[in-house]
Amino acid sequence: PLQSITPSILCQPISKVVQLLLAPYRQRFTYHFTGTRQxxxxxxxxxxxxxxxxxxxxxxFFVGxxxxxxxxxxxKLDYNLRLEFIRGLVQLTIEKLAVDIEQISQDEILFAHLLDETLGFEAELxxxxxxxxxxxxxxxVITQPIHSVCGHGVSELEHWSRQLTQNLATRETHEMKARSMNYRHDCWPNMPEHNSKEPFILSSSGxxxxxxxxxxxxxxxxxLSANLFNQTLR
Structure with a gap:
């Protein structure tokens, strides 16, 4: 059976072996990032x-x-224990966000900062x-409140939706610009003229x-949900 991490996030349960490996990390994470710790x-x-x-x-690498x-x-030939260990670590952040997101979503600055840091975290993962x-x-977890927070006006929910998609689009655009640097710096005048009878082949940078x-x-x-994905593309 699937495990419910949050009401909207279901996944396969972590194996007993990986749970044992994760136990000291879970304990340290709980110590530092819950309660009244600074x-x-x-x-x-x-x-x-x-x-x-x-x-x-x-x-x-050691775990794998x-x-x-x-x-x-x-x-268990299809079982990647290394990735499951990483998934268990990520689950710690999901559980924490599920607790914090309601309060964070009330503050635009906190929410925008969380979104930016989360996108960077996911990219590095x-x-x-x-x-x-x-x-x-x-x-x-971050997209969840946009659809599920109760007691807020429609205009506020729309505002958060726009904020999320704007931040997503901006971040992905910046990453795309950075990753396309080689392509944009290709020396086009020195490239051979394309023969219309031959199939078009992109340069390696392209x-x-x-x-x-x-x-x-x-x-x-x-x-993302289909709705948020389509909004981000626009």
Missing amino acids: TNRLDKPEWYYTQILNWGKDTH KTFQPAAIRAG RETFGYPASFPSAIA GEMFQVLVTMLHNLERE
Whole structure:
């Protein structure tokens, strides 16, 4: 059966082995980022995001190298223990956000900062660990209040929807510009003239740029509702 992390986020339960590996990290995360600790601040989501990334970087190769062979010997050929360990770490942030998001969503500055930090966190998860877009994500918690917060006027909900899509579009545009630098700096006058009888072939920098664009759009489509995805594209 699927595990409910939040009312809107369901996933396969973490295996007992990975739960044991995660136990000390969960304990430390709870100690630092819940309750009245000075490290538990609504305006500093980057603190716990950075901690999760650091734990992942320090440990994920060791986890995979040490425990994956046992899973293979047990016949679990499609089971990636390293990624499940990272998923367990990410789940800590999801559980925390599920608690904090109601209060954060009342403050535009806090919400915008959280969104920016969450997008950066998700991007690094994908780039550093190969974290699949199909896995539970923190961004799903942020989009949740836009559709589910009760007691707020329609105009306020529309405002948050616009804020979210604007921040998403701006961030992805900046990333696209940065990743397309080589393509935009190609020396076009020195390129050979294209023969109309031959199939058109992109330059290596052009191919890389379009691959980045496809991946970016795919990740957004997987992480957002259809409505928010379409708004972001506009």
